[in-house]
Amino acid sequence: MEGSTPGSVIVQDRFQQFDMRRWRVEAECPDDSTVTVQRGGLVMDTSAGMTLWLTQRLAGAYRIAFRRQVLVEGKANDRLSDFNCFWAAHEMNGSGLSVRDGVLESYDSLATWYVGMGGNGNTTTRFRRYDGSVRRPLLGEWLDEGHLLKAGHAYQVVIEVTADGTGFSVDGERVFHQALAGLPAPGYFGFRSVWSRQRITDFSVQAL
Template identity: 55%
Template sequence: MLSQIAQPAAAIEQDDFSALDPQRWRIETQDPAGSAVYVEQQRLIMDTRAGMTVWLDRPLRGAYRIEFLRQVLVAGQANDRLSDMNLFWGAHEPDLPDGHLRLARRNGVLEAYDNMASWYVGMGGNGNSTTRFRWYDGSGERHLLGEHLQPDYLLEAGRIYRIRVEVSADKTAYWVDDRLMFQQALDGRSTDGYFGFRSVWSRQAISRFRVIEI
C-alpha cells in the first residue's frame, strides 16, 4: 500500500500585488500628504514620511503562518531611510470579542496603538540601532520580550528579507531568512486578531504575501 503524500497547505489569504485592493488592505497614516501606498512590479510599496500601518482586513485565528518578502529601499528618494521594518500580529481591541480591531480608526502615530493588544516586532528601529519584540497588553504597556543590538540582527539597505511569523497553540515566533529571531510562549495571551505592516519614515517593498493554516 502506497503511503499518502502530504499535500502543501492551501493559502487562506494571499496577494501577488498586481493591484492594490482597498477591500483587503486598510491604511492608517500619520502624514497623508507626504506618504503613499501603491503597487509597482507586483510589490506593495509603503512610502511614508511618518508613521504608517497597512492592515490586512480580516482577523486571523487558530494556528497560522504569515510569509512574505520585504525590502527597505534606499535610493535617494524623499522618504528613504534605513529603519523600521516593523509589523503587528494578533492585534485586537481588548473590549471587543473574537479578535476584532477597529480598522482605519487610528492615525498612524505609534502611541495611538497603545490601547490595543498585539504582538509586535520592530526590526531596525530607532535609526537601525535596535531589533525588538514586544507584547502590547491593551492598557498602554509595551512589554519588552526580546532585543537584539548586534549588526547582523539589523537592516541592510536593499536586501530582500524572507519573513515568517508563526502562531501555534502555545507559542509564537518570528523568523528572518530561516533564522529564528524571537520565540515566546503565549501564557494565555491571544494571537487571534489582525496583521499589519508597520513603518516610520521609510520606503519599503513587500511581495509574495500569503497566510496558511498550520
Template identity: 45%
Template sequence: MNLGKGSCPRRLVLLATVSLSTLLGVATFTSGKERKPSSSVASKPAKKKLLFSDDFQTLDTLTWRPEIEPKPNSTVYAKQGKLVLDTQGGVTVWLKQPLHGNLQIEYTRKIPVAGDPNDRLSDLNQFWMASEPTGDGTTLATRSGKLEEYDNLRLYYVGMGGNTNSTTRFRKYPGNGERTLLQEYSDAVHLLQPNKEYKIKTIVQNGTTSFWVDGKCFFTYKDPAPLPTGYFGIRSTKSRQEISNFRVYQLD
C-alpha cells in the same frame, strides 16, 4: 527580568491562532537585553494549507486598510507586484480579515535606499494578533498611523532595525498602554541592510509565536496568556519599503 542566554527555539514565558474568510476585491492611498545571534534550527514541520495570497498587482481596499500619519509626501500603493509604503511618518497597513487558529504568515520585504525623499534604513516592523482591549477581536477601530495610537491594543510587535537601525525588539502589548519588552538585539546580525530582500515568516501555533528572517528564528515566545484572535498589520515609519509575495497558511 532574566530571559536567559538562549535563542530560538528556546521559548520565553511571561505574563495565536487561522481561519481566514474569503477576501475579495483596488486603489491608491495618499495622505533590553543583548542576546547572542540566533541559530538557524528549524521547528518541526507542520502541514499547511494556503488560505490567502496577494501578489499586489493592485492595492485591494476590500482586503487591506492603510492608516497613514497625515504628513506630506506619504503614500501607500501597489506597483509591479509590490506593495509600497513611502511615508514621512508612521504607517500601518492592516489585513482587514481577523485571524485565529494556528497560522503562518510569509512575505518578502525590502527597504530601498537610493536617495528618494523618504528613504531611511529603519523600521521593518509588524503587528500581529492585534485586537481592541474590549470586544471579541473581530473588529478594529481606525487609527491615524501614529505609533502611540496603537498602545491600547492587545498585540505582538516586532520592530526590526528600529530607532534608525540600532535595535531589533520583540514586544507584547497587553492592552493597557504598556509595551512589554520580551527580547532585544542591537548586533549587526539582527539589524537591517539597505536594498536587501528579506524573507519574513511569522508562526502562531498552540500558544507559541515566533518571528523568522531568512530562515533564522529571531524570536520565539510561549505565551501563558496567548492572544487567540486578531489582525495582522505591516508597520513602518519614515521610510520607503516594498512588500511582495504575501501568503497566509493554516497550520495543523
C-alpha cells in the same frame, strides 16, 4: 478561517493591484505618504508613521510569510529604519480594530505582538507584547549588526502562531519566540513603518 485544513492557503497576494478591500492604510501624514503597487510589489512610501492592516481577521494556528526590503535610493522618504509589524492584534474588549491615525502611540491600547526591526534609526530590533497599557512590555532585543537592517536586502519573513507559541523568523533564523499555553485570541496583521520606503512581495497566510 478557524478550522481551516492545515496547509490550506487562507490569504495570498501577489500585488498585481492594490486591493482596498483587503488592506487598510492608516497614515500619520496622509498628504506625504502613499501605498502603491509597482512591478508585483507593494510599496509603502511614508514621511511619518504608517500601518497597513490586513482586513481579514486571523484565527487558529497560522503562518504569515512575505518578502520585504527597505529601499534606500536617494528618494525623499528613503531611510534605513523601522521594518516593523503587528500580529494577532485586537482591541482589549475583543472587538475588531478601531480606525487610528497612524501615530505609534495610538496603538498602545491594543493587545498585540509587535516587532520593530531596525528601529530607532536602525540601532535596535525589539519584540514586544502590547497589553493595552502604555508599557508595551519588552520580550526580547537584539543590538548587533547581524540583526539590524541592510539597505535593499529582500528579507524572507515568517511569523507563526500556534497553541504552543508565536515566533518571528527572518531568512530562516528564528529571531524571537514566546511560548503560549493555547491559541491566542483572533486578531489582525499589520505592516508598520515610520519615515521610510519599503517594498513587500509574495504575501501569504497559511493554516497550520
